[in-house]
Amino acid sequence: MSDLLQGTDVWTLLVIVGLAVVTVVARGFFFISDSAWQLPHWAQRGLQYAPIAALSAVVIPEIVMSQGALISTWQDARLFASAAGVAIYFFKRNVLLTILGGMAVYLPLHLGLGF
Amino acid sequence: MMFLSPKLFRHPEFKIGLRELAPQAPGIAAWGLMTGVAMVKSGMSVFESIAMTLLVFAGSSQLASIPLIVAGAPAWVILATGFCVNLRFVVFSLHLRPHLIHLPRWERLLHGYVTADISYVLFTRRFPQPGHTPEQRRTQEAYLAGNDCLNWSSWMVASLVGIALANFIPPDWGLGFAGILCLLGIQCSLASSRMRMVASAVAGAAAVATYALPLKLNIVVAIAVAVILCLTMERFNPNASTGGHA
Numbered sequence: 001m002s003d004l005l006q007g008t009d010v011w012t013l014l015v016i017v018g019l020a021v022v023t024v025v026a027r028g029f030f031f032i033s034d035s036a037w038q039l040p041h042w043a044q045r046g047l048q049y050a051p052i053a054a055l056s057a058v059v060i061p062e063i064v065m066s067q068g069a070l071i072s073t074w075q076d077a078r079l080f081a082s083a084a085g086v087a088i089y090f091f092k093r094n095v096l097l098t099i100l101g102g103m104a105v106y107l108p109l110h111l112g113l114g115f
Numbered sequence: 116m117m118f119l120s121p122k123l124f125r126h127p128e129f130k131i132g133l134r135e136l137a138p139q140a141p142g143i144a145a146w147g148l149m150t151g152v153a154m155v156k157s158g159m160s161v162f163e164s165i166a167m168t169l170l171v172f173a174g175s176s177q178l179a180s181i182p183l184i185v186a187g188a189p190a191w192v193i194l195a196t197g198f199c200v201n202l203r204f205v206v207f208s209l210h211l212r213p214h215l216i217h218l219p220r221w222e223r224l225l226h227g228y229v230t231a232d233i234s235y236v237l238f239t240r241r242f243p244q245p246g247h248t249p250e251q252r253r254t255q256e257a258y259l260a261g262n263d264c265l266n267w268s269s270w271m272v273a274s275l276v277g278i279a280l281a282n283f284i285p286p287d288w289g290l291g292f293a294g295i296l297c298l299l300g301i302q303c304s305l306a307s308s309r310m311r312m313v314a315s316a317v318a319g320a321a322a323v324a325t326y327a328l329p330l331k332l333n334i335v336v337a338i339a340v341a342v343i344l345c346l347t348m349e350r351f352n353p354n355a356s357t358g359g360h361a
Contacts, residue, residue, distance in 0.1 A: 002243035007160035020170035028227030053318035057337035060319030086338035089303040098300035
């Protein structure tokens, strides 16, 4: 049990509970109230852009930065794996193949060539 | 769980819901397996990963929150980012509302909680119109419960197996990157209009440019800049907003 809990802290567990509440609120957003209502127009339009913007804001720095700075070399397995993943997505329209294909590029470069 | 309510799982439509999800189950399981491995390999403890799997039940917000948790971002930044990533479900809930609003509040929230992307697509394809009679409504609810039941179980079992397997994989393999590739794939799937591609490019560039901000505020700034810019561009060129519905 102590092994299982190693590296666990209460703050992270509270954040996890908070994220569970976020899932319930997002998936049941329009089930909460009994009376029908509408979002203001700007919010409806904002729903178009916020999800992809949030993903991009998390993902892009994880690909092109290391230790807080833009990477200065092209010899980074993440760049090749991401390019392969995006290409696979637009050919196959399948997220699972994107992960598998991207990792098939990432692992040989990272483990084999030390990129 | 409400999967266990006899009025739903004894209904013939429950089995149809199970059966229609079955072809998707291997894909959901593989995705769950990868998420389980990626959670542990990105720096979460085994207990945290299990708690996250069982409680949060939303792959994209789980994976997006991990880099922020590891970097020590404040809770509100993590929760706001998770909510933004989950905003597609807000749109789904608007669409599902007429089908479920006759139920007591906690039951419809529970249905919402377990209904992820694939179940939403299958359900709205099978039932384009809400039920009018109590029997029609019961039928729809039973189908959704059957569908959600198999979706939930395949995701959970596979994620927990992934968490267990991750302990046998050396950390220097860098398997946490599979989580980033997963988010990248979802990002591509959302890039369905030119304006959404603009939002994606602007947010990515802004997050890199403002990376030095404390508390991971670069994520919040990037989302705000991208959304405000796109709404402004729409206002000046209404034709730019093609593909209007999420």
